[in-house]
Amino acid sequence: xxxxxxxTGGSIRVPPYVAAPYCTVALLSDEKRMVxxxxxxxxxxxxxxxxxxxxxxxxxxxxxxxxxHVHMDHIFCSIFFKNAVVHVHEKYIERNYSSFGPIAGLFYxxxxxxxxxxxxxxxxDVLFDCVKVFHTPYHSSDHVSLxxxxxxxxxxxxxxxxxxxxxxxFEYMKGYKKDDVAKFLKTISKDCDWIVFTHDLPMKVVx
Amino acid sequence: xxxxxxxTGGSIRVPPYVAAPYCTVALLSDEKRMVxxxxxxxxxxxxxxxxxxxxxxxxxxxxxxxxxHVHMDHIFCSIFFKNAVVHVHEKYIERNYSSFGPIAGLFYxxxxxxxxxxxxxxxxDVLFDCVKVFHTPYHSSDHVSLxxxxxxxxxxxxxxxxxxxxxxxFEYMKGYKKDDVAKFLKTISKDCDWIVFTHDLPMKVVx
Amino acid sequence: xxxxxxxTGGSIRVPPYVAAPYCTVALLSDEKRMVxxxxxxxxxxxxxxxxxxxxxxxxxxxxxxxxxHVHMDHIFCSIFFKNAVVHVHEKYIERNYSSFGPIAGLFYxxxxxxxxxxxxxxxxDVLFDCVKVFHTPYHSSDHVSLxxxxxxxxxxxxxxxxxxxxxxxFEYMKGYKKDDVAKFLKTISKDCDWIVFTHDLPMKVVx
Amino acid sequence: xxxxxxxTGGSIRVPPYVAAPYCTVALLSDEKRMVxxxxxxxxxxxxxxxxxxxxxxxxxxxxxxxxxHVHMDHIFCSIFFKNAVVHVHEKYIERNYSSFGPIAGLFYxxxxxxxxxxxxxxxxDVLFDCVKVFHTPYHSSDHVSLxxxxxxxxxxxxxxxxxxxxxxxFEYMKGYKKDDVAKFLKTISKDCDWIVFTHDLPMKVVx
Numbered sequence: 001x002x003x004x005x006x007x008t009g010g011s012i013r014v015p016p017y018v019a020a021p022y023c024t025v026a027l028l029s030d031e032k033r034m035v036x037x038x039x040x041x042x043x044x045x046x047x048x049x050x051x052x053x054x055x056x057x058x059x060x061x062x063x064x065x066x067x068x069h070v071h072m073d074h075i076f077c078s079i080f081f082k083n084a085v086v087h088v089h090e091k092y093i094e095r096n097y098s099s100f101g102p103i104a105g106l107f108y109x110x111x112x113x114x115x116x117x118x119x120x121x122x123x124x125d126v127l128f129d130c131v132k133v134f135h136t137p138y139h140s141s142d143h144v145s146l147x148x149x150x151x152x153x154x155x156x157x158x159x160x161x162x163x164x165x166x167x168x169x170f171e172y173m174k175g176y177k178k179d180d181v182a183k184f185l186k187t188i189s190k191d192c193d194w195i196v197f198t199h200d201l202p203m204k205v206v207x
Numbered sequence: 208x209x210x211x212x213x214x215t216g217g218s219i220r221v222p223p224y225v226a227a228p229y230c231t232v233a234l235l236s237d238e239k240r241m242v243x244x245x246x247x248x249x250x251x252x253x254x255x256x257x258x259x260x261x262x263x264x265x266x267x268x269x270x271x272x273x274x275x276h277v278h279m280d281h282i283f284c285s286i287f288f289k290n291a292v293v294h295v296h297e298k299y300i301e302r303n304y305s306s307f308g309p310i311a312g313l314f315y316x317x318x319x320x321x322x323x324x325x326x327x328x329x330x331x332d333v334l335f336d337c338v339k340v341f342h343t344p345y346h347s348s349d350h351v352s353l354x355x356x357x358x359x360x361x362x363x364x365x366x367x368x369x370x371x372x373x374x375x376x377f378e379y380m381k382g383y384k385k386d387d388v389a390k391f392l393k394t395i396s397k398d399c400d401w402i403v404f405t406h407d408l409p410m411k412v413v414x
Numbered sequence: 415x416x417x418x419x420x421x422t423g424g425s426i427r428v429p430p431y432v433a434a435p436y437c438t439v440a441l442l443s444d445e446k447r448m449v450x451x452x453x454x455x456x457x458x459x460x461x462x463x464x465x466x467x468x469x470x471x472x473x474x475x476x477x478x479x480x481x482x483h484v485h486m487d488h489i490f491c492s493i494f495f496k497n498a499v500v501h502v503h504e505k506y507i508e509r510n511y512s513s514f515g516p517i518a519g520l521f522y523x524x525x526x527x528x529x530x531x532x533x534x535x536x537x538x539d540v541l542f543d544c545v546k547v548f549h550t551p552y553h554s555s556d557h558v559s560l561x562x563x564x565x566x567x568x569x570x571x572x573x574x575x576x577x578x579x580x581x582x583x584f585e586y587m588k589g590y591k592k593d594d595v596a597k598f599l600k601t602i603s604k605d606c607d608w609i610v611f612t613h614d615l616p617m618k619v620v621x
Numbered sequence: 622x623x624x625x626x627x628x629t630g631g632s633i634r635v636p637p638y639v640a641a642p643y644c645t646v647a648l649l650s651d652e653k654r655m656v657x658x659x660x661x662x663x664x665x666x667x668x669x670x671x672x673x674x675x676x677x678x679x680x681x682x683x684x685x686x687x688x689x690h691v692h693m694d695h696i697f698c699s700i701f702f703k704n705a706v707v708h709v710h711e712k713y714i715e716r717n718y719s720s721f722g723p724i725a726g727l728f729y730x731x732x733x734x735x736x737x738x739x740x741x742x743x744x745x746d747v748l749f750d751c752v753k754v755f756h757t758p759y760h761s762s763d764h765v766s767l768x769x770x771x772x773x774x775x776x777x778x779x780x781x782x783x784x785x786x787x788x789x790x791f792e793y794m795k796g797y798k799k800d801d802v803a804k805f806l807k808t809i810s811k812d813c814d815w816i817v818f819t820h821d822l823p824m825k826v827v828x
Contacts, residue, residue, distance in 0.1 A: 022249040042249040043227040049310040103256040432665040456663040463724040517670040
């Protein structure tokens with residue numbers, strides 16, 4: 001399948017007033033499927049609109065959503081894709097979202113209830129014959145990373161929020177951090193062509 | 208009724224990537240009613256949550272929403288207040304929101320359809336015996352400004368997005384701009400104690 | 415001369431904590447001159463760095479800076495261009511910058527004192543045989559707008575902060591505002607190919 | 622000495638356009654000294670101005686600056702404090718700042734050269750009889766963390782950018798990360814009353 005970054009993620013945090021992180025959105029497509037990895041969040045919804053207009057895409061064309069983990073900055077825009085099957089780690093179901101707080105306790109269920117069909121995924125699964133799933137519960141219990149064999153960009157590694165920016169990546173690669181995440185990143189990095197970060201520009205890996 | 212600013216509005220625009228303005232949210236309340244002017248937007252939803260927690264408020268306690276005009280940065284958080292009557296200028300109904308674009312055309316109807324009951328308002332109306340409505344169609348055709356007689360802060364003027372910041376206000380007062388907005392602002396400013404801006408800190412008016 | 419937008423301006427305001435507007439930066443160049451209109455501000459300094467790297471430019475290559483008005487979001491990055499002549503409206507000298515406050519009173523003089531040579535400009539001046547200057551004191555007393563005859567983009571209109579975004583522009587064109595700014599914008603708009611906004615994406619004018 | 626947070630740090634990143642993180646600024650003072658930990662960055666300079674006005678402080682009153690590490694979002698506002706001695710880890714001198722790039726290579730030296738007097742610090746040092754220094758080179762080679770015995774807030778721990786937010790802190794405390802940073806954080810956390818993060822709200826530690 002063909003891979004393309006539609007929106008480069010970023011983060012806007014001005015405590016205690018504004019919390020508006022938003023994740024990278026990529027389109028993975030062939031003749032049969034239009035997959036969004038991931039749907040993304042509110043601060044970039046107008047950019048998503050512009051991108052869809054430019055490509056002549058409609059929200060109803062999206063067949064699948066793949067979600068790295070159930071945090072609002074990754075799932076919000078899923079409300080627009082009514083026809084999509086949502087691929088998300090099976091652990092997501094265990095959390096009691098309605099206990100999250102007076103607003104969050106309404107917001108999370110509202111977004112989750114908008115999902116037409118959920119396909120629970122787990123470590124080792126392969127989606128669409130080209131997306132390998134790794135369960136990486138170092139940011140949240142339901143967090144997954146992805147390694148995608150693409151037609152046009154070689155092997156694309158999407159670590160998710162366990163390593164969401166270039167700075168973090170270099171901290172790991174320089175050995176400042178030496179935990180399980182470090183081991184995982186080093187192993188997969190050796191064998192990929194691009195790293196697509198959730199909250200930063202993609203990076204070409206130079207062998 | 209008692210008036211209190213819950214969230215001070217602001218604006219985050221990084222064209223072409225991020226458009227995340229968010230408006231000021233105020234609570235107007237007495238024994239019978241809990242009114243939000245206005246519900247506000249996504250970038251501040253966690254601040255709204257914190258504010259509700261601190262006050263022991265639940266979303267279902269809100270009886271009314273007053274909306275200056277139907278733009279997403281003013282209406283988004285209305286989706287959380289299922290029991291509220293929405294007070295909005297009657298002109299809002301005339302626009303064809305579903306033609307707005309591939310995402311906006313879904314987003315606006317989704318928010319508007321979440322409103323349980325709409326109370327159309329017009330120039331000269333008085334809400335809750337203390338909120339005077341002015342139709343001020345200089346930012347959008349359905350735009351209203353408000354002048355509120357409060358128990359605790361005297362007369363509070365909320366011009367809305369026709370004059371959304373202190374800088375804009377001073378540009379008008381200095382005479383840089385001389386249009387109908389200027390006349391309106393000068394007339395009401397003479398007779399109020401506070402100006403509460405949609406995207407800036409409130410300002411005490413010194414007679 | 416050839417005209418090129420290096421950085422699209424935007425604005426980040428989260429009152430009372432963060433005030434980080436930043437203006438559009440354009441390069442106007444031929445064999446003799448490398449002109450920045452305008453130098454821009456801190457939030458985009460890394461983008462300026464990336465742009466200079468991509469073009470093989472050095473800060474010392476910049477021969478001239480044109481400044482729409484002396485506000486920090488337009489002048490900050492002037493500190494990097496030690497060889498440049500600064501073209502700014504003659505009124506800028508009348509303000510007492512050191513009275514601005516405990517930090518601003520240091521900050522403005524620091525930036526202004528970094529200027530090697532100032533060329534005061536006024537209404538009707540033409541710079542580099544192609545940049546026409548209009549004194550438009552509707553945002554600050556020293557504010558200018560520019561109309562540039564370019565080699566590659568036809569006539570480029572830069573109104574400055576008297577009309578800094580597409581939304582503002584359309585408010586004027588629809589007739590919501592009817593002051594001197596409206597008249598000026600309508601007159602120049604009729605006769606240009608592009609409008610380059612200080613805090614928004616450029617817009618092609620369709621005759 | 623008395624400790625007070627003047628500005629709560631945050632972060633604004635919209636790759637590739639805007640990079641505007643800004644760190645927390647605290648004031649540590651007694652009759653003899655006015656110390657800023659740390660000077661902070663541009664996006665919050667107007668908030669710093671407001672804070673100085675409210676307290677009747679002048680920039681020249683600041684006697685000392687303590688810096689966690691030499692990154693622009695921590696050092697920029699040092700340019701305003703001409704009388705201050707700058708306390709920074711001795712490793713900072715080893716880096717060749719002028720090689721950083723066409724703009725950064727000018728910007729870093731400009732800020733560093735504005736420092737009147739540098740006092741190099743190292744692991745184990747105690748400043749002003751109350752600030753204990755820990756060399757924690759997990760974010761940059763010159764990075765330090767601080768533990769401060771205050772008069773008014775008990776023991777205040779400032780980990781710096783090795784753990785800059787509450788979310789990161791909880792990831793460490795839950796055991797998601799198990800490296801040297803985790804050990805350091807757990808050890809010091811046991812014995813402090815407040816954790817003051819560089820890019821988030823302070824947190825009271827509940828024994």
